[in-house]
Amino acid sequence: MKRNLLFILALITVMAQGQTPDESAIKQIFDKALVDGKSYTWLHYLTTEVGARLSGSPGAAAGVEWSRHELENVADSVWLQPVMVPHWIRGQKEIGRIMNTKKYGPIEVNVCALGSSVGTGPAGVSGTVVEVKSFDELKQLGERYLKGKIIFFNRPMDVKSVDAFAAYGGAVEQRGYGPSEAAKYGAIGVIVRSMGLNPEDYPHTGGLRYAPNIPKLPAIAISTNHADRLSKLLKEEKDVQFYFETHCETLPDAPSFNVIGEIKGSEYPDEIIVVGGHLDSWDLAQGAHDDGAGCVQAMEVIRLFKILGIKPKRTIRAVMFMNEENGLRGGIEYAKQAALKKEKHIAAIESDRGGFTPRGFTMTATDPIKTKIRSWKPLFEPYGLTDFSQEGGGADISPLEPMGVPVLEFLPDSQRYFDYHHTQEDTIDKVSRRELELGAASMTALVYLMDKYGLN
Known part of the structure; x- marks a missing residue:
């Protein structure tokens, strides 16, 4: 309650300076991410202490335990979703x-x-x-x-x-x-x-x-x-x-997990907004851009809601998917369980294009939903996000698309990504702290608007 009151008081203060409530809320999100962000600190530990996380490896298992522990510090509830994954070794x-x-x-x-x-x-x-x-x-x-x-x-x-x-x-x-x-x-x-x-x-x-x-x-x-x-x-x-x-050889499938943390919605808890990245990486390097960056950005969405005292109307869920690189088992299992539980996902957003400077979001959705999201574009333009024109959503959330879920992907600048993608060069020193934090703030701002206004 205290945090929520502080958020409201801050909104009133900024509104007095001539900003709309949405402009002031988004400014607070970006300010907090840039001044007091945790995504880079998280990514530094994930890449340097855990390291490479190929599905079925000890590194992947360590990544699961690390992300579970960190989410427990910021989410209302955290759980592991079992999934069997391929186990290939070099x-x-x-x-x-x-x-x-x-x-x-x-x-x-x-x-x-x-x-x-x-x-x-x-x-x-x-x-x-x-x-x-x-x-x-x-x-x-x-x-x-x-x-x-x-x-x-x-x-x-x-x-x-x-x-x-x-x-x-x-x-x-x-x-x-x-x-x-x-x-x-x-x-x-x-x-x-x-x-x-x-x-x-x-x-x-x-x-x-x-x-x-x-x-x-x-x-x-x-x-x-x-x-x-x-x-x-x-x-x-x-x-x-x-x-x-x-x-190289392929061993029998190994047990692993998707890691899931969420903040429960206050008004429409059955409506879920998913943000995610894939926890697994190739074995040649640290998996910093692909896709440690996406994981910590998704985790930061949850943390920013909490630290700013924003009480969401809808349930905000962060998912660290396992096995995007060589099987997509985590994304498939997540969608399967969502269907079995008859969960209502109103949107899914993935970050899997690296932790570079934000440019916008891609989306695959109905025309009315696209129109609604694009109507928010002026709120993002002061932060450099201008491209909301492209189709597409991330690989891990693609199994949700046939279920009628709008799927989106965070769209950063693409020019340097394939210098590091799937190589020994995908290490923490190639990630700009500021660019990473701007991406986390961009995702949080979009989730904030989706939660406030819905997509219908």
């Missing part, structure tokens, strides 16, 4: 080598196994490399030419695309489905150009999806710099040979 460091160049001799290159790939074992895989840019090229070359070869998918992300996520979407299918497509024509292994826009020496991992009833080929990513070098060599010399060795 094993010892991968080897990649161009074997037989006439001019340079053997050349060591930087590679890493793609997530969920089978391993080669100590014998490795060696063979002649065939470079392609598309699945249509594979089909045109056919089994007669490709059998027994290593396929090199080398379609780069489109640097002309200002939207880095659109560039990613235009290239990522070769990583996700390339190994199975190559297997159809008798290939023995796959190399995929890393999903990055810049010249880089480090490779990007990421999940692949084997098609059923097709041989599973071992698959690696190669850094963009070394992809360019390999491509150049293939133009200069015939029958370039490549060797790679990986020791």
